[in-house]
Amino acid sequence: MAQEVLRVRLADHPQLARPGGAVALKGPGVVLVRGKNKGTLRAFSNVCPHKPKKGRVKVYGEDCQLRCPVHDWTWGRKGQPKGKQAKKPLRELRLVERGGEALIELG
Numbered sequence: 001m002a003q004e005v006l007r008v009r010l011a012d013h014p015q016l017a018r019p020g021g022a023v024a025l026k027g028p029g030v031v032l033v034r035g036k037n038k039g040t041l042r043a044f045s046n047v048c049p050h051k052p053k054k055g056r057v058k059v060y061g062e063d064c065q066l067r068c069p070v071h072d073w074t075w076g077r078k079g080q081p082k083g084k085q086a087k088k089p090l091r092e093l094r095l096v097e098r099g100g101e102a103l104i105e106l107g
């Protein structure tokens with residue numbers, strides 16, 4: 001079965017032009033994160049691994065913190081749990097960056 005691919009034009013999200021930038025896309029349930037050191041672009045499902053039916057990961061503040069507002073779990077740029085609360089990583093989605101676009105496999 002073919003994977004559904006989401007195509008994102010990166011110029012539409014200037015937050016991703018700088019290291020450490022992140023954005024929660026409206027609609028598809030995807031959070032895009034630019035690594036601070038190597039600048040690697042990653043995609044994660046916005047479904048909170050704590051309570052998947054309840055929480056959604058959002059991007060907060062100047063430092064683009066990844067956090068679910070329900071119980072304040074937070075994650076690092078690679079989707080790893082961060083802080084005292086979070087216990088599970090974010091689900092990473094396959095992503096290819098080329099030609100000013102991010103191609104993300106959903107599902």
Ligand code: FES
Nearest residue numbers: 048050055068071
């Ligand atoms: S539902 Fe997201 S932190 Fe609890």
